[in-house]
Amino acid sequence: MDADYSFTVAERFLQYVTIDTQSDPHSTTVPSTEKQKELGRVLADELRSMGVADAELDDQGYVYATLPSTSDKKVPVICFCSHMDTSSDCSGTHVKPIVHQNYDGKDIVLPDDPKQVIRPADHPYLKTKKGEDIITASGTTLLGADDKAGVAIIMDLAHYLTTHPEVKHGTIRILFTPDEEIGRGVDHVNLERLGADFGYTLDGGERGSYTDETFSANGATVTFYGNSIHPGYAKNKLVNAMKVAATFLDLLPKDSFSPETTEDREGFVHPVHMEGTAEKAVVSFIIRDFETARLKLHEARLEQFAKQAVGRYTGSRYEFESKEQYRNMKEIVDRHPEIGEYVKTAMERSGVVFKKHSARGGTDGSRLSFMGVPFPDIFTGEMAFHGKQEYVSIQDMQKSVETLIHLVQVWEEKSS
Template structure:
C-alpha cells in the first residue's frame, strides 16, 4: 500500500525549491534554479533503484525501470516537467496542509485576508474529508507539475519494492521549461526509447486527454511618432491609440474568459508601449486546424486593413506556431488511451476524457514520434495563489501509473 505521508513529504520537498522558468531567457533551462530540483531528482532516482539515470546539458532527466517479465512488452514512458509558471512567483513556497477538509472556506493568509473559498472554486467540494495542500496565499504551489513528478517517482519506487507487479521496460523523464512552451524542444525521443508515453500533467481526478489546442504566439508592433504635445497637431502619431483600435477590432467574445470546451480564442497577455512604439503579445488557440489557420489570418488581415486605412506602414505582426493538436497523432494508436482508461476504471476512477484547453509536452512529443496522452496529476487552480492539490488525488494518480504498466504487460502476454 502506498504511504500517504511519504508522498506528502516528497511533494513538499519539491515545491519548496523555486523552479520558475523565464520566457525571456534563451538558455535551456531558462533559469539556473531549475538545476536545483533536477540534480535532486537524479540522486533520488538513483536512490530508489532506477537504472540508466542520466541528465544532459539542458537538464533533461531520463531513467529506466527494466522489465521483470520474459515476454516482449512495448516500452512505455511517463513524463512530467520540473519548472513552474512565470505567471506568479514560485519563490519561498510555504505549503499549508488542511486535513479532513470540511467544505468551508480555507484562510490562506490571515494578514492579507486571502481566502480559498468553494463559493468561487466549486471543485473544492469534490474533496470534502480529504487532505489538501494549499499555498499561504503569497505564491503559487507548484503542483503543476511537481505533483506529476512526485507521482512518477513514487510509482517507480513502489514498483521496485513490489516485484510481484509484472511490467515491461518503463522509461521516465523530467523536462525543464514546459511552462514557456519549450519542454519538448530538446527532448531526445530516440534516447528515451519508448513506444508511447503519458504526461502526468492534468488536473482533476480522472482526466485523460488526447486532444489539445493548436497554438501560436503573435507579436503585434505599432509605430508612432513623438513630438511636443503643444505642437503636435498633424505631426504626432500615438502608437497606443492604434494598438487600442487593433484590440477592439478582434472578436470581443473570442477570449479565454468567454470560451470553453472546443472554442478557441485570442488572448492578449501582455502590452507595453508609449507614444513612439507599442507592442501587443497574443497567444492564439483553437482545436480545429482550419479555424486555427483562420485566426492567424484574421490577425494579419486586421493589421493589413489598418495599414491601408491610414495609408502608412504603422503595424507589423509576427506569428509563430508553438504546438499542434496531438489528436492527429494519437488517434491511429488509440490503444494507448484505452489502456489508461481501463486502468482508471479498474481502480474505481471515472475517466474524464475531454480536450485540453492548453498544451503539454505531450502535444509536441506526439509530433516528434512519441504518442503521448495526458493524465491527471490532481492539482487545481494552477499558476496562482489559489492553487491546491488533494493528497488523495496524488495517491490515485500514482496507482494509475502502476496499473497502466501492469495492464500493458497483460495485454502483450
C-alpha cells in the same frame, strides 16, 4: 497493488514545491532559469538512491531515467513525463505548503494573505473533496502542483516498482522537463535517448481525467510603426505607435474571441505581452482552437483589426507574423486506441471513474505526439493552477500513483 504500501507522493510533493523552479519567458538560456536544475538534481539523486542507476540531469535541464523491464515479453517502452517548472504568472519563491487534513468542506482562508480565500462556491471540484487532505500554499505564492504533483506521482511510481520487483512490467522511461510553462518543454528532448514507443504526461486535473485532445496553438506578433518626433514640435508630424497599438486592442471584441468570453470547444486569441515607444510598439498573442484549420481564420481576423487601427493613423503601418507552437494531440493519439483503453482498465482496477477530457491548453505531450511518440495526459489532482488559490488533494495524487502501477501491468499483460 500492495494493500500495505505507504505512499510517498505527499511527502515528496511537500518537499518539491519548496524549490523555486519558475521559468522565464524572456530568457534566452536553456533552461530559461538555472534554478530549475536544483529540482532536477534532487530528482536524479533520489532516483539513483532507489537503484535507478542511469538517472541523470543533463546540461539543458532534463532528467532521464530507466526502470528496466521485469517481463520476458516484448512490451512497448512506456515513458512517464512531467515538467519541473512553474508558471511565470505568479511567484514561486518561498512556497509554504499547508496540509488541511480531513477538509471540512468550508472556505479555506490562506493565512499569509487572508484576502486569498479558496471558496467551494468558486471551485466546484473542491466541493467533492470533503474529508480528504488538501494541500494549498500560504497565500503569497502559487503552490506548484502544476506540475510538481505529476513529478511526485512519477517518483512514487518509481519507488513502488523498485521496492516491488515482483510486479511485471516492460521498460519504463522517466522524463522530467524544464520550461513547459513557456512553451519550450520539449525543445531539447533527445528522442533517441528517450527511446519510448508511447508515453503519458502527468499534468491533468480532476481524478479520473484522461486527456487525449488539446488545443492547437499558434503565436502571433503584431508590430506597429509610428513616427517619433520631439513632442514640442510634433504637430501634424508625430504618429505614436503605442496609440495605434492601443486602438488595435480596443477593436478586439468585448463579448467573444477571448479567453474570458469562451468555453468548451470555442477558440480564442489572447494578448500576452505588450511593449513599445512612440516609434514602435509590439503586441504578442497566443491563438488557440481545437480545429487546427481555424487558427488561420483567427489570424486573418486579428490582422483585419490591425489594418483598421493603422487606417485611423495616417503615416502608421504594421507587420504581422505568426508561428506554430503545438498541435492537437488527438490527430496522433486516435491512431492508437489501446493507449486510452489501457488507461481506462487501469483506472477501473484502481476504483477510479474514467473521464475522457479535452484540455483548453497544451502539454509537453502535444508536441511529443507530433515528434513521433503518442503522449496523452493522465490526472494528478492539480487544480486552480497558475495562481495563489492552487490546491491539490493528497488522495487524488495517491489514486494517480495507483493508476500508473496498474497501467504498467496492463501494458505487460496485453503484450505477447
